[in-house]
Amino acid sequence: MDRARLFALGTACLGAVALALSPTAHAQNLVWEENFDGPGIDGGTWTYDVGTGCQIGLCGWGNAELQYYTSRPENARIENGRLVIEARRETFEGSPFTSARLKTEGRLHFKYGTLEARIRTPEVGNGLWPAYWMLGVVGVWPERGEIDIMEAGSAAAIAEGMANRRIGGAVHWDYNGHKADYSRDYDSPTDLHTDFRVYRMTWDPEFIRMYIDDVEYFAFDISDPDGASVHEFHQQHYLLLNVAVGGTYTGILSPDGITAPLPGRMEVDYIRLYQDHPESELYIGGDAAIPAGRFGVFTEQPGLAGSLDFGADANLYLWNNLTPIDATPYEGGNVMAFRANAGEWFGLGIIGDVRNMSAYAGGALRFHMRTTTPATFKIGINTSFGDSWVDFVDGGPNYGLVRDGNWHEVTIPFDAFYDLDLHAVRQMFMVVADPHGAPVEFAIDNVYYESP
Numbered sequence: 001m002d003r004a005r006l007f008a009l010g011t012a013c014l015g016a017v018a019l020a021l022s023p024t025a026h027a028q029n030l031v032w033e034e035n036f037d038g039p040g041i042d043g044g045t046w047t048y049d050v051g052t053g054c055q056i057g058l059c060g061w062g063n064a065e066l067q068y069y070t071s072r073p074e075n076a077r078i079e080n081g082r083l084v085i086e087a088r089r090e091t092f093e094g095s096p097f098t099s100a101r102l103k104t105e106g107r108l109h110f111k112y113g114t115l116e117a118r119i120r121t122p123e124v125g126n127g128l129w130p131a132y133w134m135l136g137v138v139g140v141w142p143e144r145g146e147i148d149i150m151e152a153g154s155a156a157a158i159a160e161g162m163a164n165r166r167i168g169g170a171v172h173w174d175y176n177g178h179k180a181d182y183s184r185d186y187d188s189p190t191d192l193h194t195d196f197r198v199y200r201m202t203w204d205p206e207f208i209r210m211y212i213d214d215v216e217y218f219a220f221d222i223s224d225p226d227g228a229s230v231h232e233f234h235q236q237h238y239l240l241l242n243v244a245v246g247g248t249y250t251g252i253l254s255p256d257g258i259t260a261p262l263p264g265r266m267e268v269d270y271i272r273l274y275q276d277h278p279e280s281e282l283y284i285g286g287d288a289a290i291p292a293g294r295f296g297v298f299t300e301q302p303g304l305a306g307s308l309d310f311g312a313d314a315n316l317y318l319w320n321n322l323t324p325i326d327a328t329p330y331e332g333g334n335v336m337a338f339r340a341n342a343g344e345w346f347g348l349g350i351i352g353d354v355r356n357m358s359a360y361a362g363g364a365l366r367f368h369m370r371t372t373t374p375a376t377f378k379i380g381i382n383t384s385f386g387d388s389w390v391d392f393v394d395g396g397p398n399y400g401l402v403r404d405g406n407w408h409e410v411t412i413p414f415d416a417f418y419d420l421d422l423h424a425v426r427q428m429f430m431v432v433a434d435p436h437g438a439p440v441e442f443a444i445d446n447v448y449y450e451s452p
Contacts, residue, residue, distance in 0.1 A: 028114055028274035031282055035270050036083045041076060044286045045108060047384060047421060048076070049101040049242075051093075055419070056386040064253050065129075066246035068095035076100035083268040087128055087243045089258070096255040097262075101242035105384040106354050106424020109137050109236040110273060111281040115149070116200040118269035122243060123193045124153035125163030127258035129244040130266045132199055134237040137354055142179045145232025146172040149210055150199045152192065153260075155251025157185075164191045167199075169210040169218035173232045180229075186217035196269055204277055208233060236281055241268060285356040285423055292359040292451035297350060297428045298367075299446045300332030307448075308428070314352030319432075321346040330368040330407050330445035337443040340433070346440070347432035349382070350447075357422040362452040365412045365429070371442035372405045375433055379410075381417055382427035388417040389432075407445075 034045060048071040053061040060066070067087060069075075075098050076085050087099040121130045131151040136144030148170040157166040170183035200211040210218035222233045243266050246252045275282060296307030298316075308314035316336070321344040327337035340346035365381070374394040380387050390412050392398055400410045414420060429447050433440070 028276040030272060031113070031275045032108065032110075032273040032284070033270065034272075035081065036078050036268065037081050038078065040078055041083070041102070045104060046102045047105065047107065047423065049103065049385075050419075052095060060247065061244070063244070063247040063249060065244045066095065066253075066255055066258070067097040067099040067244060068092045069101045069242070070098050071100070072098075074098070076102060079267075081269075083241070085130075085241060085243050085266045085268075087122070087245050087262060087264045089262040097245040097258070099243045099245060101240060101244075103135075103238060103240040103384070105135075105137070105238045106356060106421065107238075107285040109238045109281075109283040109354070110275070111234070111236045111279070112203050112205065112277045113273055113275035113280055113282075114200065114202045115239070115271070115273050116198055117149075117271040118196050118198050119150070120196045120265075120267045120269075121150075121152050121167075121193050122264035122266050123164055123191075123261050124264070126158050126260055127153070127246050127250055127252045128260040128264045129153040129247060129250050131240070131242055131244070132268075133240050135240065136232050137236045137238060139232070142172050143174040143232065145230075145235070145237065146170075147201070147203075147208060147233070147237060148172075148183075149201045150212075151249070153250050154185075155249065158251065162187055164193055165189075167192065167212065167217075171208065171220050171233070173230055175229045182220055184218040186212055186215070188212070196267070203233075205234065205279060236283060239271070241266070283354075285354075289356040289358055290360070294451075295357065295360070295449040297447040297449065298334070298336065298444070299448050300334070301446065301448070304448070308350065308352050314350060314428075317349050317351055319347040319349065320344065322348055325441060327443040330370075330443075332445075335443055335445045338441070340436075340440040342438050343435050345433060345435050347430070349380075349427045349430040351427050355425050355428070357425045357449060360449045360451045361414060361422050363414055363450045365414065365447075366450055367410050367429070367444055367447040368407050369401055369410050369442065369444050370405055370407045371401075371440070372403055373436075373438075373440040373442065374403065375436040375438070375440050377431060377433035377440075379412060380427075380430035380432065381420060381425060382430065383421040384424035384426075385419045385421045387427075387430070388420045389430075390416050407443075 085100045092098045132149045134147040152167045157163045165188045168185045202209045206223045208220045222230045225231045291305040293305030296304045321340045322338040329335035376393045378389040380389040402408045
C-alpha cells in the first residue's frame with residue numbers, strides 16, 4: 001500500500017476526481033458473504049501474504065513496514081465467529097513485530113457492487129495501520145489499481161491527536177505513466193476502536209463511494225476511463241485485510257517509535273457483497289477449478305481437460321532480448337523458438353486470466369525443449385504468492401533436459417517450485433536468464449500441466 005499522497009494532478013484529471021455526494025446505493029442482491037462461522041480460516045476463500053516482502057523484491061512491502069506477516073494462529077484466527085488479525089511485538093525471522101495479511105486473490109474477485117464489512121479497528125496510536133482494501137487482479141501496481149476502503153493510523157492523524165478517531169479512503173492508479181493518488185479522511189466524534197463500525201463501498205461504472213455507518217466520506221468519479229486514465233477501476237479486484245506495524249503511512253520507521261498497545265487486534269464480524277448492475281462480474285475460484293487431467297499451456301495435443309486460447313484469454317510476451325528463429329515443432333504447427341544475444345538477460349512469459357489449478361497439486365509441469373547452451377536459465381510460474389523459479393544449471397538437476405540439440409521431455413514436479421499457490425495461477429510458464437557470454441538458441445513446445 002504505497003501511500004504517496006502528494007501527486008499533483010493536472011486540471012483535466014482533477015475534474016475526473018471531484019467529489020459528488022449522493023444517498024447510499026439502493027438495495028442489491030446478496031451474491032457472496034463471509035461470516036467467519038467455521039472452526040478456522042477458510043482456505044478456499046483466503047490465502048496469506050507471508051514474510052517482509054523481500055522475497056518478492058519489495059522489502060517492507062514497499063512502505064518500510066516493520067512486521068513479518070505470518071499464517072500462524074497467533075496472528076490470524078477465528079474467535080467467537082469473528083476473524084481476528086493480531087499484531088504482536090515479538091522477534092520473528094529477524095523482524096521486531098508479527099502480524100497477518102489475508103487476501104482473496106484467486107478465490108474471490110469482482111467488478112462493481114456494494115461491499116460492506118463490520119469491523120472493529122485496534123487502538124492504532126501510535127504505529128498500527130489496519131486496512132480493509134482491494135487490488136486489481138491484472139497488471140503490475142499501480143497499473144492494476146488499488147482501492148483503500150478503510151485505513152487508520154496516519155502520520156497526520158497522529159500529529160493532530162486524531163489517530164484513533166480518523167480513517168481514510170483512497171485510490172491509487174496509473175495516470176499516463178505516473179502514479180496517481182486521491183484520498184479523503186473522516187474524523188469520528190468518538191474513538192473508533194471502542195466498537196464495531198460498518199464500512200461500505202459502492203462501486204459502479206460512474207463512481208466509487210465509501211461510507212462509515214451510512215456516512216459518506218469518499219467519492220471518486222470513474223465515468224471517463226479514457227480521459228481520466230482510470231481503466232484500472234473497470235476491472236476485477238480482490239479483497240485484502242491486514243494490520244501493518246509502522247511504515248510510511250504512519251510516519252514511524254523505527255521499532256522504538258511504536259507505542260500503540262500490543263497485541264493489537266482488528267476484528268471482522270462479517271463481509272457481504274451485493275451486485276445487480278448488468279456489467280457486474282463475480283469470480284469464485286472454488287466454482288472455477290480446472291478439472292484434473294492435462295491442461296494445455298502451449299500444445300496441440302488432444303484429450304486435454306482445458307487449454308489456453310492465445311489471443312483470447314492468453315498471450316505470449318517476449319520481455320527482453322529474444323528474436324524468433326525458424327525451428328521444426330515437436331508436435332503440431334507451432335513452436336516457441338528464439339535466439340538471445342550475448343551480454344543481455346532474456347525472458348518470456350505466457351500470461352492469461354487467473355486460473356484455479358488446485359486439482360494439479362502434486363502433479364507436474366511438462367514440456368519439450370531442445371538447446372545446446374550451457375547457460376543457466378530458470379523456468380517459472382507466477383501465482384498469488386509472486387514468481388516461483390526452478391534453476392537449470394548445466395551439470396545440475398535438469399529434470400530430463402539434455403543439452404545436445406535434440407528434443408527432450410522436461411518434467412518439473414510442482415513441489416520443486418518454492419511458494420506456489422496453484423489456486424491462483426497468473427503466468428503459467430516463464431523463462432528467464434541472466435546475461436551470458438555467448439548467444440543462446442532454444443526451442444520449447446508441448447507445454448502442459450499434468451495432475452497426479
